[in-house]
Amino acid sequence: MSLALHLPALQVVLPLISAPLAVLLRHGGLAFATVTAAAWTAFACAIGLWLQIGQAEGGVISYAIGNWPPPWGIEYRVDRLASFVLLLVSGMAALVLPWSRASIEREIPRDLHYLYYAMFGLCLTGLLGITITGDAFNIFVFLEISSLSSYVLIALGRDRRALTAAYQYLIMGSIGATFIVIGIGFLYLMTGTLNLADMALRIREVENTRPVLVALAFLTVGISLKLALFPLHQWLPSAYTYAPSAVTAFLAATATKVSVYVLIRFYFTVFGESLVFDKLPLPQIMLWLSLIAMFGASAIAIFQDNLKRLFAYSSVGQVGYITLGLSFDSVNGLTASIVHLFNHGIAKGAIFLLIGGLVIGMAKAGAVPPAPTFDRLAGLAKRMPLTSFGIVIGGLSLIGVPGTVGFVSKWYLIVAALEKDQFWLVGAILLSSLLAVAYVWRFVEVAYFRAPPVGQEARCEAPLALLLPAWLLVIATIWFGLDTSLTVGSALDAAQQMVKSGR
Amino acid sequence: MLEHFSHIVTVFLLVAGLFIIVARGNLIKKLVGLSILQTSVYLLYIAPGKLLGGTAPILAPQFSIYSNPLPHVLILTAIVVGVATLALGLALAVRIREAYGSIEEDEILALDRAEDPA
Numbered sequence: 001m002s003l004a005l006h007l008p009a010l011q012v013v014l015p016l017i018s019a020p021l022a023v024l025l026r027h028g029g030l031a032f033a034t035v036t037a038a039a040w041t042a043f044a045c046a047i048g049l050w051l052q053i054g055q056a057e058g059g060v061i062s063y064a065i066g067n068w069p070p071p072w073g074i075e076y077r078v079d080r081l082a083s084f085v086l087l088l089v090s091g092m093a094a095l096v097l098p099w100s101r102a103s104i105e106r107e108i109p110r111d112l113h114y115l116y117y118a119m120f121g122l123c124l125t126g127l128l129g130i131t132i133t134g135d136a137f138n139i140f141v142f143l144e145i146s147s148l149s150s151y152v153l154i155a156l157g158r159d160r161r162a163l164t165a166a167y168q169y170l171i172m173g174s175i176g177a178t179f180i181v182i183g184i185g186f187l188y189l190m191t192g193t194l195n196l197a198d199m200a201l202r203i204r205e206v207e208n209t210r211p212v213l214v215a216l217a218f219l220t221v222g223i224s225l226k227l228a229l230f231p232l233h234q235w236l237p238s239a240y241t242y243a244p245s246a247v248t249a250f251l252a253a254t255a256t257k258v259s260v261y262v263l264i265r266f267y268f269t270v271f272g273e274s275l276v277f278d279k280l281p282l283p284q285i286m287l288w289l290s291l292i293a294m295f296g297a298s299a300i301a302i303f304q305d306n307l308k309r310l311f312a313y314s315s316v317g318q319v320g321y322i323t324l325g326l327s328f329d330s331v332n333g334l335t336a337s338i339v340h341l342f343n344h345g346i347a348k349g350a351i352f353l354l355i356g357g358l359v360i361g362m363a364k365a366g367a368v369p370p371a372p373t374f375d376r377l378a379g380l381a382k383r384m385p386l387t388s389f390g391i392v393i394g395g396l397s398l399i400g401v402p403g404t405v406g407f408v409s410k411w412y413l414i415v416a417a418l419e420k421d422q423f424w425l426v427g428a429i430l431l432s433s434l435l436a437v438a439y440v441w442r443f444v445e446v447a448y449f450r451a452p453p454v455g456q457e458a459r460c461e462a463p464l465a466l467l468l469p470a471w472l473l474v475i476a477t478i479w480f481g482l483d484t485s486l487t488v489g490s491a492l493d494a495a496q497q498m499v500k501s502g503r
Numbered sequence: 504m505l506e507h508f509s510h511i512v513t514v515f516l517l518v519a520g521l522f523i524i525v526a527r528g529n530l531i532k533k534l535v536g537l538s539i540l541q542t543s544v545y546l547l548y549i550a551p552g553k554l555l556g557g558t559a560p561i562l563a564p565q566f567s568i569y570s571n572p573l574p575h576v577l578i579l580t581a582i583v584v585g586v587a588t589l590a591l592g593l594a595l596a597v598r599i600r601e602a603y604g605s606i607e608e609d610e611i612l613a614l615d616r617a618e619d620p621a
Contacts, residue, residue, distance in 0.1 A: 148584075
């Protein structure tokens with residue numbers, strides 16, 4: 001069937017078209033319908049691609065845009081890793097969009113709703129485009145599409161600090177993106193091609209030259225800014241704290257994860273393992289930065305008073321686990337990274353969706369939701385039992401308790417560490433999990449063991465439209481913690497394919 | 504020295520742009536720095552695309568050396584992205600001015616701290 005052949009293009013084009021349509025419609029409800037339909041179709045496309053990849057020759061689907069054959073034209077290239085990330089991104093969008101309808105009603109002025117959906121559509125386009133494209137410059141363009149729209153989405157927050165957070169993110173993000181273009185520029189100068197697969201072949205002849213190493217350095221720093229690797233994470237906590245709840249949930253689950261994907265793509269597909277990991281002290285640098293993130297950011301998280309900020313810092317810490325897996329330079333390490341990229345995406349998405357429902361449940365009808373600070377959360381378990389319980393399960397997954405997805409990723413990290421005979425790292429991984437216990441316990445203590453303030457004992461559970469998608473994700477964190485055939489299977493396939501292509 | 508002229512200018516613009524972003528607290532000046540930083544990238548791409556003695560890539564019998572047009576196309580895209588970033592940054596600066604009454608970073612931080620000491 002011819003439609004099935006064009007899935008890679010449809011994957012990106014449908015959300016792209018939905019965004020200007022949403023602006024033209026100028027009506028919140030119609031814009032919602034358009035963008036949500038596009039997101040669901042994108043999710044269907046991602047599932048379709050994921051099924052196709054299983055049968056495709058060599059596990060790669062190549063799509064020449066406009067029938068210009070690669071390496072001259074822009075190629076969309078779906079391999080196992082790309083299709084896995086596409087599933088995560090489009091799946092989260094398909095879930096967060098219906099959720100956000102009830103949420104932005106309270107958080108964003110009504111006359112701006114259609115613009116919110118348009119920006120969401122653009123952000124989704126950018127993230128999907130980064131993942132699917134096989135062209136280096138195209139990555140930059142899609143990166144800017146997703147970044148610019150996410151700055152706008154963050155600035156839509158009601159608190160005026162959302163504006164400064166968005167501004168700060170814009171400056172940091174643009175520096176990161178500029179560094180990425182500089183890196184791509186050096187690679188283009190040295191290889192004369194922009195197609196990633198072609199570049200990977202040609203870079204072998206020039207891999208010992210200084211411009212290639214400079215390109216590697218610029219790309220590493222630029223992408224690390226985008227994925228909030230410690231100490232380049234300063235934009236993240238404020239941006240996540242003051243953005244509208246739906247935006248926080250979507251960005252936390254997808255944006256940094258796609259940046260990790262770009263890093264993996266450049267390291268393993270373009271530069272190749274030997275260049276990145278053997279000739280430079282990059283694994284050591286990455287190992288130590290990851291460790292500092294795991295301990296430092298988690299420790300900072302413990303002392304936050306705003307629940308959203310707490311989990312934002314926890315995100316920085318969790319990114320540390322992902323980059324730690326990368327630094328091992330082994331199939332198991334990469335598998336751990338890829339699995340954690342997915343697992344942390346759904347767990348953090350669930351937590352931020354539940355917090356979004358929580359603030360709306362706490363607000364009086366029609367009022368702007370308050371910030372979820374701990375003094376307002378006392379006795380929450382009695383007032384919102386389902387929301388509190390969901391956040392606790394999400395928290396257990398951040399800790400890595402068996403039966404949740406977090407355990408699966410940490411298991412593979414520990415396997416990878418043992419494989420390299422780094423026993424002390426096993427201790428470090430377990431110790432840093434204790435810090436996660438501490439910040440999750442802060443929530444448990446306030447929500448379950450403190451009496452609700454006088455006069456606020458009544459049940460005020462979040463509306464069902466907000467609870468249902470969030471709980472779907474919570475159930476997913478348990479489901480994929482028990483049945484790992486989909487996640488670990490895909491990640492293992494992807495890691496093997498990446499490592500093989502890098503040799 | 505002269506043969507590396509374009510590279511020296513590129514590096515100067517890059518460092519100058521980064522310095523302005525870091526050293527200036529005024530939100531508009533930071534955006535100026537960001538634009539200078541991005542301009543350095545335009546030069547980084549465009550300059551190597553030019554061949555000495557090369558002409559515009561339009562086939563004609565009397566020419567045999569052509570400059571590479573691809574960097575120009577890429578940078579055209581990058582310029583558009585740069586304009587969009589600048590426009591969005593300025594729009595945010597306007598909104599920040601409306602909300603805080605200032606576009607100086609230290610004053611904004613002081614206002615935030617006064618509102619929420621945590």
